[in-house]
Amino acid sequence: xxTFAHLTINKPSFFGLYLLGTPVHVRCEGEAKFLKRISRxxxxxxxxxxxxxxxxSVVAESTLLPDEVQIHGFLxxxxxxxxxxxxxxxxxxxxxxxxxEIGLNLSYQPWDRLRFAAQGLYRRAGAxxxxxxxxxxxxxxxxxxxxxxxxxxxxxxxxxxxFGLYNETRDVAFTHPTILLPQGIYFDRSRSLLIxxxxxxxxxxxxxxxxxxxxxxxxxxPSNDLNEIKAVVLAKQAAQGTFDTKPAIATQLNYxxxxxxxxxxxxxxxxxxxxxxxxxxxxxxxxxxxxQPLLFSAQYNGEKITLTGEYEYRWNTFGRFASQGGGKFVSxxxxxxxxxxxxxxxxxxxxxxxxxxxxxxRNGDTAALLGFQRHTxxxxxxxxGLRWDITPSWMVRADYTRVHGTAWLPQADNPDPNKTKQDxxxxxxxxxxxx
Amino acid sequence: xxxxxxxxxxxxxxLAIVVIFAAFSPVATATEVVVNKSVSTSxxxxxxxxxxxxxxxxxxxxxxxxxVYTLPDSNPLHKDFVKNNLNxxxxxVRKVWDRMTYSGTGAAPIELESEQEMIEKIATTPDxxxxxxxxxxxxxxxxxxxx
Numbered sequence: 228x229x230t231f232a233h234l235t236i237n238k239p240s241f242f243g244l245y246l247l248g249t250p251v252h253v254r255c256e257g258e259a260k261f262l263k264r265i266s267r268x269x270x271x272x273x274x275x276x277x278x279x280x281x282x283x284s285v286v287a288e289s290t291l292l293p294d295e296v297q298i299h300g301f302l303x304x305x306x307x308x309x310x311x312x313x314x315x316x317x318x319x320x321x322x323x324x325x326x327x328e329i330g331l332n333l334s335y336q337p338w339d340r341l342r343f344a345a346q347g348l349y350r351r352a353g354a355x356x357x358x359x360x361x362x363x364x365x366x367x368x369x370x371x372x373x374x375x376x377x378x379x380x381x382x383x384x385x386x387x388x389x390f391g392l393y394n395e396t397r398d399v400a401f402t403h404p405t406i407l408l409p410q411g412i413y414f415d416r417s418r419s420l421l422i423x424x425x426x427x428x429x430x431x432x433x434x435x436x437x438x439x440x441x442x443x444x445x446x447x448x449p450s451n452d453l454n455e456i457k458a459v460v461l462a463k464q465a466a467q468g469t470f471d472t473k474p475a476i477a478t479q480l481n482y483x484x485x486x487x488x489x490x491x492x493x494x495x496x497x498x499x500x501x502x503x504x505x506x507x508x509x510x511x512x513x514x515x516x517x518x519q520p521l522l523f524s525a526q527y528n529g530e531k532i533t534l535t536g537e538y539e540y541r542w543n544t545f546g547r548f549a550s551q552g553g554g555k556f557v558s559x560x561x562x563x564x565x566x567x568x569x570x571x572x573x574x575x576x577x578x579x580x581x582x583x584x585x586x587x588x589r590n591g592d593t594a595a596l597l598g599f600q601r602h603t604x605x606x607x608x609x610x611x612g613l614r615w616d617i618t619p620s621w622m623v624r625a626d627y628t629r630v631h632g633t634a635w636l637p638q639a640d641n642p643d644p645n646k647t648k649q650d651x652x653x654x655x656x657x658x659x660x661x662x
Numbered sequence: 663x664x665x666x667x668x669x670x671x672x673x674x675x676x677l678a679i680v681v682i683f684a685a686f687s688p689v690a691t692a693t694e695v696v697v698n699k700s701v702s703t704s705x706x707x708x709x710x711x712x713x714x715x716x717x718x719x720x721x722x723x724x725x726x727x728x729x730v731y732t733l734p735d736s737n738p739l740h741k742d743f744v745k746n747n748l749n750x751x752x753x754x755v756r757k758v759w760d761r762m763t764y765s766g767t768g769a770a771p772i773e774l775e776s777e778q779e780m781i782e783k784i785a786t787t788p789d790x791x792x793x794x795x796x797x798x799x800x801x802x803x804x805x806x807x808x809x
Binding site for chain 2: 299301332339344346365366368370375382386395396402430434488530619661
């Protein structure tokens with residue numbers, strides 16, 4: 228039976244986290260440094276395998292926990308190489324082992340109507356995140372009313388934000404087809420705003436003869452850790468001040484036909500955060516940013532083929548630019564994706580996704596006038612991916628992405644915007660394990 | 663002399679061959695959904711089975727919470743169960759469970775290692791449901807009939 232003595236798992240995990248957590252600042256300029264990088268990659272892999280070995284051996288000799296307690300987890304390591312521009316570390320002209328994600332969660336149901344769930348997430352993502360552990364979610368779930376064909380309930384605590392088809396499990400590699408999610412919608416850059424929020428959620432589920440409805444209404448305060456979007460909302464990456472997020476609304480209506488063969492969803496968010504400049508910062512006034520994305524999603528899940536499309540329309544008000552007669556603009560992003568299961572465990576995926584940061588400035592003229600690189604205003608990606616589910620617990624996949632534009636490029640990995648290129652290639656390889 | 667017809671099989675011989683093969687081949691839905699004897703099995707539909715195993719329907723008609731057990735994705739019995747009893751796809755059922763497990767919005771069924779473990783679990787756990795390869799041969803387990 229797959230139950231785990233979590234104290235036994237924790238020891239090797241923390242050791243692994245210690246190894247993984249040491250930041251890497253090696254540039255691939257000389258052979259010696261390259262070798263150092265390779266040895267670093269080896270060290271990372273050893274640490275990964277170490278943790279996995281212990282996890283699986285604990286499975287084998289599992290002590291029986293009661294059925295009310297479940298422990299699960301995942302571990303993902305990604306490698307990236309790009310022709311230009313950096314993603315998850317120094318990927319340009321090198322190989323960056325820059326994306327490591329380890330999650331461990333626990334679900335405990337003391338009574339029929341009450342359940343507790345929490346997940347810790349370790350993440351290391353290039354220069355954006357040099358390695359940190361955070362509580363991904365930690366909540367109490369109370370079923371208020373349950374009847375033959377549905378239920379109503381409340382959740383309180385730190386809750387994942389429902390947005391589109393993938394946001395709630397955006398860091399769990401197994402739950403989406405390619406290494407990178409469509410970045411025009413699931414920005415990695417603004418992930419702090421999108422991953423989870425501290426507050427409450429009301430949910431309702433209803434099964435009918437013509438499909439299942441699932442509704443969520445969340446109110447909560449997202450993380451204040453918004454360094455990565457300073458350059459976007461303030462036009463100044465080195466700003467010293469701090470962000471203060473306000474309670475945000477996230478709501479979603481999901482409709483599934485035939486047990487999920489067809490999925491349709493509408494998601495909406497209302498996000499507000501203030502920037503409070505440091506005392507020494509006279510050049511940036513106190514200002515407020517307001518973002519309201521509306522997202523439509525559709526998916527068909529067949530035996531061989533999965534077809535997916537999502538369309539986002541986003542209203543933005545960047546208070547920083549209000550005095551310059553602007554600051555209000557609308558962003559648009561969409562993608563279409565097709566996956567084909569060549570074998571039950573081998574899946575090929577093709578996707579086209581595109582984003583315009585400002586629909587009145589699709590080719591970047593205004594961005595250029597404001598002194599930005601023209602290509603920060605847009606991005607269009609062609610993605611070709613191959614995923615192999617070796618066993619139910621192990622998965623490996625490779626992606627090739629041809630990108631036109633830099634709208635979603637992480638700023639921390641590319642400190643000098645003048646060095647970014649408009650047209651570039653990105654290659655990714657990812658290994659993932661879950662239990 | 664009349665020519666024997668075996669180089670040109672008639673419709674009747676083809677039908678006979680098909681019937682013989684059909685009689686000896688295993689029945690397509692051999693997987694048996696089973697419950698602990700504490701569960702009353704009347705009045706459930708095929709849609710209820712899907713809702714129970716995707717963890718949407720959580721209570722029996724007597725309001726007791728349902729305890730759901732499954733086998734690993736790679737287990738042939740599980741594959742047959744998902745295809746023929748749930749009428750769903752393996753990858754899709756997995757997606758539903760993973761989404762709950764890793765987002766904190768629910769708990770997936772408890773996965774057991776083998777059919778033998780399934781039989782032991784169902785026999786000893788009140789309000790439980792699972793599936794086995796044949797009619798139950800245990801006084802604490804009964805077949806779950808659904809329309």
